[in-house]
Amino acid sequence: MTPPTDQYDEMAAEYAEHSAAGLANAHYDRPAILALAGDLTGLRVLDAGCAAGHLARLLAECGAASVTGIDISAAMVALARERCPAGTFHRADLAAPLDLFEDGAFDLVTASLVLHYLADWGPPLAELRRVLRPGGALVMSVHHPGEDWRWFGRPDYFRTEQLEDTWTVAGKPRTVRFYRRPLSACFNALRDAGFTVDRLLEPQPQPAGREVDPEGYASMSTAPHFLHFRALTPKAPPSGAAAR
Ligand SMILES: C[S@@+](CC[C@H](N)C(=O)[O-])C[C@H]1O[C@@H](n2cnc3c(N)ncnc32)[C@H](O)[C@@H]1O
Numbered sequence: 001m002t003p004p005t006d007q008y009d010e011m012a013a014e015y016a017e018h019s020a021a022g023l024a025n026a027h028y029d030r031p032a033i034l035a036l037a038g039d040l041t042g043l044r045v046l047d048a049g050c051a052a053g054h055l056a057r058l059l060a061e062c063g064a065a066s067v068t069g070i071d072i073s074a075a076m077v078a079l080a081r082e083r084c085p086a087g088t089f090h091r092a093d094l095a096a097p098l099d100l101f102e103d104g105a106f107d108l109v110t111a112s113l114v115l116h117y118l119a120d121w122g123p124p125l126a127e128l129r130r131v132l133r134p135g136g137a138l139v140m141s142v143h144h145p146g147e148d149w150r151w152f153g154r155p156d157y158f159r160t161e162q163l164e165d166t167w168t169v170a171g172k173p174r175t176v177r178f179y180r181r182p183l184s185a186c187f188n189a190l191r192d193a194g195f196t197v198d199r200l201l202e203p204q205p206q207p208a209g210r211e212v213d214p215e216g217y218a219s220m221s222t223a224p225h226f227l228h229f230r231a232l233t234p235k236a237p238p239s240g241a242a243a244r
Pocket of ligand 1 (some may be wrong): 008009019025030048049050051052054055056069070072073076090093094095111114116117118143242
């Protein structure tokens, strides 16, 4: 069953507040995404699953030439426009063709904590590869496969399956559905879409996160929670290579 498209609409404002300075987003996921992205100067960046625009704003502040964000949640897109006036934001579903973008429109795609909402990574990764220029990079994060398997006590690590969790977001319980898959399925989907995995990161939280949430900090320092990839599209062949 596909997760409802509005699951973030209902909690957009609360999630925006929660993720602004919370341990998992501000001191764990976003620093790892930025570290893998490297020097952003002059890059055209697509932030896929941009939520309320926290990462998009950082990308713009770090020197990206342009930042475009997409999210399936209209409420999130509205918040992202407010938070990051330098960016351009659209409501779009990563499970559908991204017809609003031309081939090679971006140098870098970031996809932080969004792909685990998709049952099938094939078509979305093919689209992300299409909109990247040759030699472009996809930097993405997902729930760590080992963590979801352990936390939910699932009997078969190797299955891809939908899970349901209840998070406390800004003090309110919120039910969220997503998919877990084994590490090999993540890697193989990237390879099948034509990406080469360049770096894989099981990040450590930033020291400042200890004060925000000491218990969470201890857990993130000693157990996997999120998994980050940097994956590259093939470089264009040298001119004349096709004639040989
Ligand atoms: C955990 S948040 C991502 C965090 C965000 N990248 C940040 O830096 O704050 C997940 C986001 O993915 C979006 N999303 C879920 N499924 C999607 C889909 N099929 N297409 C586009 N966005 C999707 C949700 O609406 C939500 O805003």
